Amino acid sequence: MDSVLQLVNQYRNEFQYGYGSLRKNVASICQGLANKNRPHQNLSRLQQELLKQRDEMLATIKDTQSVLPELDTTKLMGAFSWMGIMLLGLSIGAIVGGILLQPVLELFISGVDAALIAYLILPAAAFYCLQLPIDANEQNDLLRRHALFLFAVFEGLLTGYIFANRGLIGVPPLAALTPMAIGLFPHIGQSTIGKDRMKLICMAIGGGMMLHLCMGTIVDLSLPYFLLAGLYALIGFAVLQLYVNSAGKDLALTHMYQLSFVCAVIFSQALVYAVFGLDEKELAEASRSSSFFL
Numbered sequence: 001m002d003s004v005l006q007l008v009n010q011y012r013n014e015f016q017y018g019y020g021s022l023r024k025n026v027a028s029i030c031q032g033l034a035n036k037n038r039p040h041q042n043l044s045r046l047q048q049e050l051l052k053q054r055d056e057m058l059a060t061i062k063d064t065q066s067v068l069p070e071l072d073t074t075k076l077m078g079a080f081s082w083m084g085i086m087l088l089g090l091s092i093g094a095i096v097g098g099i100l101l102q103p104v105l106e107l108f109i110s111g112v113d114a115a116l117i118a119y120l121i122l123p124a125a126a127f128y129c130l131q132l133p134i135d136a137n138e139q140n141d142l143l144r145r146h147a148l149f150l151f152a153v154f155e156g157l158l159t160g161y162i163f164a165n166r167g168l169i170g171v172p173p174l175a176a177l178t179p180m181a182i183g184l185f186p187h188i189g190q191s192t193i194g195k196d197r198m199k200l201i202c203m204a205i206g207g208g209m210m211l212h213l214c215m216g217t218i219v220d221l222s223l224p225y226f227l228l229a230g231l232y233a234l235i236g237f238a239v240l241q242l243y244v245n246s247a248g249k250d251l252a253l254t255h256m257y258q259l260s261f262v263c264a265v266i267f268s269q270a271l272v273y274a275v276f277g278l279d280e281k282e283l284a285e286a287s288r289s290s291s292f293f294l
Helices: 002-062 073-100 102-108 111-131 138-162 177-188 197-218 223-246 251-276 280-293
Strands: none
Touching: 002 223, 073 102, 073 138, 073 177, 073 223, 073 251, 102 138, 111 138, 111 251, 138 251, 177 197, 177 223, 197 223, 223 251
């Protein structure tokens, strides 16, 4: 009988020890899972913050009725004129990369690699560099603006090379006209604009569209021309609204808007060329068809 009781006590102690060990292991596993879930919680908070910023940005862009804040049209002209200069560099780079340097670039880089650099690596690198803190002074402004200009020229080389064998029916619009109009027309008509946001938008964006239409009647109006001009106007509208909201006081934000304008133009051109772009044979056939109907 004593041996039976001893065995029962032994088993009971073993079960109690095993149960205690199990509880400790479960608690340890739960703690480990909780620690692993913290990055997911941080990611969730980051996602919520990004969504909040996106909603605020969209609300700013959509706001066309509120009173204009104090706006220095001279700074506005300077910021958007530099965007126009960057886009001129983009266009010149595209001509050089698509015509003059295409045989040379083919020896060193493929079209896929060029697309990866142009549409992912370079914009991401430029965005990262603009996030680095700098002192807001004229020297740093000059340095960053010229760095952005070189970025636009290099993007032009790559995108010109990528679409060297594809073209659009007719001549594409000059992207630089839109930011040039946004910078110039409000400065000329600042007394007419006053605090009216809609007058600013109509004068800047409408003026840019008028320039594109006038240029189109001289060269050639086509569906890709209208689409690109419309996309440039939408980009200009969004960047203008964001710039006006910050009143152009933050130098780093101004540089970010300049980068955003150029990147948006690059992606818009890629979209239109991918959808409407034709190779040399297709372009020749389209030209013959149009001349036949004319």
